[in-house]
Amino acid sequence: MIALLRRDLMLAFRAGGGFGLGLAFFLIVTVLVPFSVGPQSDLLATIAPGVLWLGALLACLLSLDRLLALDFEDGTLDLLATAPLPLEAALSVKALSHWLTTGLPLVLAAPLLGVMLNLAPSGYLWLVASLGLGTPALSVIGAFGAALTVGIKRGGLLMSLLVLPLYVPTLIFGAETARRGAMGLDATTPLILLAGITFGTIALMPFASAAVLRMTLR
Amino acid sequence: MTLRVTDLAVARGGVPVLDGVTFAVAPGTALILRGPNGAGKTTLLRCIAGLQPPLSGRIDGAEETIAYAGHADGLKAMLRVRENLEFWAQVFGQTDIAPALIAYDLEPLQNRLAGTLSAGQKRRLGLARLMVTGRPVWVLDEPTVSLDVAAVELFAAAVTAHLAGGGMALIATHINLGLDAQTFDITPFRAKLSQRSAASDEAFL
Numbered sequence: 001m002i003a004l005l006r007r008d009l010m011l012a013f014r015a016g017g018g019f020g021l022g023l024a025f026f027l028i029v030t031v032l033v034p035f036s037v038g039p040q041s042d043l044l045a046t047i048a049p050g051v052l053w054l055g056a057l058l059a060c061l062l063s064l065d066r067l068l069a070l071d072f073e074d075g076t077l078d079l080l081a082t083a084p085l086p087l088e089a090a091l092s093v094k095a096l097s098h099w100l101t102t103g104l105p106l107v108l109a110a111p112l113l114g115v116m117l118n119l120a121p122s123g124y125l126w127l128v129a130s131l132g133l134g135t136p137a138l139s140v141i142g143a144f145g146a147a148l149t150v151g152i153k154r155g156g157l158l159m160s161l162l163v164l165p166l167y168v169p170t171l172i173f174g175a176e177t178a179r180r181g182a183m184g185l186d187a188t189t190p191l192i193l194l195a196g197i198t199f200g201t202i203a204l205m206p207f208a209s210a211a212v213l214r215m216t217l218r
Numbered sequence: 219m220t221l222r223v224t225d226l227a228v229a230r231g232g233v234p235v236l237d238g239v240t241f242a243v244a245p246g247t248a249l250i251l252r253g254p255n256g257a258g259k260t261t262l263l264r265c266i267a268g269l270q271p272p273l274s275g276r277i278d279g280a281e282e283t284i285a286y287a288g289h290a291d292g293l294k295a296m297l298r299v300r301e302n303l304e305f306w307a308q309v310f311g312q313t314d315i316a317p318a319l320i321a322y323d324l325e326p327l328q329n330r331l332a333g334t335l336s337a338g339q340k341r342r343l344g345l346a347r348l349m350v351t352g353r354p355v356w357v358l359d360e361p362t363v364s365l366d367v368a369a370v371e372l373f374a375a376a377v378t379a380h381l382a383g384g385g386m387a388l389i390a391t392h393i394n395l396g397l398d399a400q401t402f403d404i405t406p407f408r409a410k411l412s413q414r415s416a417a418s419d420e421a422f423l
Contacts, residue, residue: 003308007297014296073291082267082286083309104243218270 001085001093008097018066022059022102022152023109029055029076030113041118048117049127049178055113056106057138057171061163063102064142065149065156069096072150081217087210091112095136095143095206103135119182126181130194134174137198140205141166171196219279220244221355221386222364226275227409230261234273241402245354248377248387248399257404259390262263263359264288266388285310285353287361291344295333298375299343302332308351318349321376322369336384337364345373356380356387362395370395 011020033051034044071077080090110131111124118129145163149155173194180187221243228236235258243249251259265272267286293302303315319325322342327335332343341364348356356377362370376397377387389395 003305007294007301007305010301011294011296073290074292074294075288076292076294077334078264078269078288078290079286079292079306080309081269082284084282084311218264 001089003052004080004085004090004093005097007096009100012097012101018063020103020105022063023105025062026055026059026106026109027113029058030116031033039119044118045120045182048114048119049123049182050175052110052113052119052127053131053134053171053175053178056103056135057167058105059144060102060138061160061167062133063098064146064163065159067098067143067146069146069155077150077213077217081214087213090207091143091147091209091213092140092206095139098142099136099139103131103139107131107135120184123178123182123183126187126191127178130174130177130181130187130191133191133195133198134170137170137194137201138167140145140198140201141170143210144205144209147209147216150213151216157199170194173197219283219354220243220279221266221280221283221388222276222278224276224278226265226277227273228258228261228265228270229273230258235261236404236407237409239275239404239407243355243386243388245384245386246381248381248389248397250395250397250399250401251388251390251404252392253390253404257402257408260288260359261291262404263357263388263390266278267357280355283353283355284357285348285351285355286357287344287348287365288359291340292347293332293340293343296331298331299335300328300330303342303346303350306347310351310353312350312352315350319348321349321379322346322372338366338369341365342369342380349376354385356385356386356389356392358389360390360392362391362393 030051037043037047068077081087107128109126114124114127142163145159148162149159152158173190176190177187178195182192223239223241226239227234239262241249251262253259264270266277266280267284268280300315303318307313307315318330322345324342324346327339332340335343345361361373365373374397377397381387
């Protein structure tokens, strides 16, 4: 398992590995928002939590089709499926490496971009907490979407259509946590619900992903 | 521990291609599968490797014993030759990759990126992967594609050494490898057209 994680991280950081793709997209989206909305700091502060969450979600989505498609094309998935490592574990590791290369950089970059969007000072902690708790769910659900569409040529659009509805609960509770935090309200309830979604998906989704992948590999 | 296939029927894309296949591979022996293109060699091998379920029949002795090598080598272009092999060795719980490097004459290439290798060199690396799995049954689908004469000899020597160590090999190929092995022609087992209607999960896919 550790070997697979190390290999995936090594591949992500080498040339053409796609590390930073999601982060760059996230930066661009959030930098462009003040230009398109205009320099009204009140308005920006109001929409900041939502924009940051939406940007993070789309950035995750952008890098999902690399998650399994590359391994499918060069035959690695076939070989992994015959390896002693259970497919459930392999997919969990793949989701983890996706989170480490996409989700975690987003969490770390979010406070910086919060400044650009004039996020209220009380909101930073909640923003980082909600992204830190919510983005793992995006990666795990994304691995399921990637497993569903892995055999399909140019399945990126189909995967987005399948995955986006599953992202809705995470987005709602994540953005709600950040919004309540920024307004100085108590945000623990949505944060707890968000954590519930994340831990639930981490526990259950790999089994669904592995079952689906076995079917697509036939 | 014998790999035994009994009355096996397999399908590709919902269409049965083979029916009633029965053979056995004993330790220390190899079996060469023959058959024209489209006869179902790849489907049969994928089924034995556990990548797809059979329509009917039994496969015994295939759990956790198979090292499969298909048309694709499962190499990462941005990893070095040594890193590729080390990864697969670790996945299969092994550590020593030196014998595999030597057997396929890959030592001079071990620090090259796999993406810069020629097709034949990649194939050699893909076959060297079998040696680091430590699995007794090699299931090989056209292993000699893009190999030159010298590399085919390296491959035959590696298979012979594997068999001498009590291993087994099931090889689909069109060329003569010079191995002392039985040949099994799958052409007579082609599924009859009447069977080619039911048995499909196409509606579900």
